[in-house]
Amino acid sequence: MKNKSGLIGIILTIIILVVVVIVSNISTGNLSAMEGTIGKIFMPIQNGIIFLKNKIAGNDQELSDIENLKNENQKLRDENSKLQEQVRELEILKSENNTLKEYVNLKDKYSNYTTVPAYVIQRSISNYEKLIVINAGTDEGINVNMPVISESGLVGYVISVTNDTAKVQTIIDTASSVSANISNVQDSVILKGTLNNTSILKATYIPADSTILQGDQVVTSGLGGIYPKGILVGTVKNIINTQNQSDRYAEIEVATDFSNLETVLVITEK
């Protein structure tokens, strides 16, 4: 009896955990997927009702030649499986092509710099640290303090390196600070990572007399000796005004999608 209630408890906990995980990760963009799932449940019922309706109305012609339909169905099934196989092959080719394109685009975009391409092979396993490991190291000419970029913008810099891997501190890490310029602002601001959002940076030390607008581009200032000048970091999302003008800060939406980051470039020579 005790075992049975224990088992029920475990099953309930699993269900609660799965529901919490799904609900907490759902975003408005994912609602179309939900729509699809609900559609899958309701559409067969709807189809059945339509079929019954047609039958009652005397439209049961489609049942007259079942044998022919069966043969045709089998033929279509075979054709479908062949097409699915082709789609799978094309998907693989497409993904390979995309990765190569990313490399080429990256190389073209930052042709002024000598760069080394690399893949992200590991991400932080902690909630409070945002480091990544890439599959290039000293053998590829990578050293500590070299800046790392993606196709969309700044990623971070190398903090340690082995023969064939390097650890990168990303700009979204709370210990990171990047000196940057906002479009119309002469003086540089400091960008820091935040714990609660992996796509937002906090821009502080904004000069009191400067005007910042939503959508302004934020680029590296070149100060600090790590990042070269002019690399895109992101855009201004919000400006938070405080009573004390010097305490105001801005939220910067990063250009790089860190949750899907796969390929990066390490700038070996600025």
Next chain:
Amino acid sequence: MRKFKVILIIIILFFLIYFMQANIFSWFNIGGIMPNLFVLFILFIGLFVGNKMGAIFGIIFGIIIDLVIGRIVGPSSVLLGIIGLLGEYFDKNFSKDSKITLILMEAFSLLIYEIGMYVFRVIQYGAEIEIITFTLTLLVEIVFNILLTIILYPGIKKLGYYIEESFKGKKILTRYF
């Protein structure tokens, strides 16, 4: 031979947990917050095997974690070593047979580990101090760990007593009449 087998099981479990933390919990998370199974694992070793083994495994596994995805070697190994030591202290003072006490021990260990790591990051690397966000993240992490502990409890108990028997021998319980 049996001890060797148990050590092998512990090492395999460590790699399994590492694989889960790095791959599964990167998508199976609560609003982007992952659990920390390493703390539960080291506490488990400390509770069932003893503080020496708990501390040794805590330090070794901590060094591996620091080497693979840490900035420097030290913080994880020191804190996991402390959790290993705490295991036996908990075992002497509380009953590990109760699910509730096990959950409380786990929550307390996780608090010590994560606060320790956060303080270290603030002092050493000047990480931004965000007390409210940190507290909320930690609370969700604790709840996630508790849910996983409830799910894994029968397995923890079974394997735990097998391991305890291998290292400490069979317990003779006094019968009171």
